[in-house]
Amino acid sequence: MSMRFSAMLAFSLMATPVLAAGGGGSTGTDTTPPPPKVSPMKCKPGQVAKVVMKMGKKKTICVKVMGSNLDDRDLYHQGWVLAKAGEYDWAIEVLSSIKNQNNADVLTMLGYSNRKAGRFEVGFAYYDQALALDPKFIRAREYLGEGLVAQGKIDLAKVQLDEIRKISGTGSEEYKDLAKAIDTGI
Template sequence: MRLSYLAFAFAVLPAAAFCAGSDDPAPPKPTETTTVCADGLVWDLATKSCMSPADSTNDDNARLNDVRELAYAGYYQAALDVLDTLDNPAAPFALTYYGFAHRKAGRIDLGMAYYDAALAADPDNLLARSYMGQGFVASGDMVQAQVQLTEIRMRGGRDTWPELALAQAIATGVGTTY
């Protein structure tokens, strides 16, 4: 019975996965940032208009929501451009987002360096560990991927999205797309 539950969980996991650090397991709902604004622009909540990330009045929380939405949609450079406007780009979740966007854009080494920085800032950052482990899976380093899975479990991450996503990646050889 447990095996069939795990098989079901892994089958539906991509549809319920986190994107680069959100506490919400559902994919982000498209907003004006990806449905109205031209490439490189974000929806400014105060002015109700599209503007460059540098000119936006959105706070860091809204900017991180934009990053999550853009990364989910595959707009990794746009996500990075928004990250560059954060008041605290060295916060552990920001570093995790940087790592995710760079890794998914094909800059694996740079992405891994950002994950290292995120973990240096917060060794209990389970999401950074999961994404780092998925990067190891993508590069064929299953030993290091397993190290990250063990760390997640040792740090209280059993039955969390970071653990399940990395375990699925190790089992299938394919990481999450977001």
């Protein structure tokens, strides 16, 4: 399947909590709802999946990101799925259409997408914004640390690892993932 023309977009408009106004993870644990259970939907770049009622039945269709009238939660989930699938520029387009940009989760995923697309400084700026909103947001610290590892700045990555340890201990997924990245240099 061509990345340019279509991608598997995991999506469902199941009832999940809406993103908080600030961001998740203020206690050192991730409070962002997990991505919804998946039902595959193929959309073209610049589009998102939307559930509509047709003849009394729910149907999922692809619509342009701008003007989709999807709520922030649904746009966040679709942006998250796209970013994790390696569709970074498409994810940025979807995440940038979220109305509440003053959200640590949104800023972190924008940072992740830009960093993974090779725009490290842009990604780091988004992580800084997320951490300004919520200094204890360990996912932002993990991704920032991973970016620092990718740049060979292991000492600075270890600072982020230590911050995660102070916030959530050594048992969190974020701590373990960043520790592994530091150990392997990846």
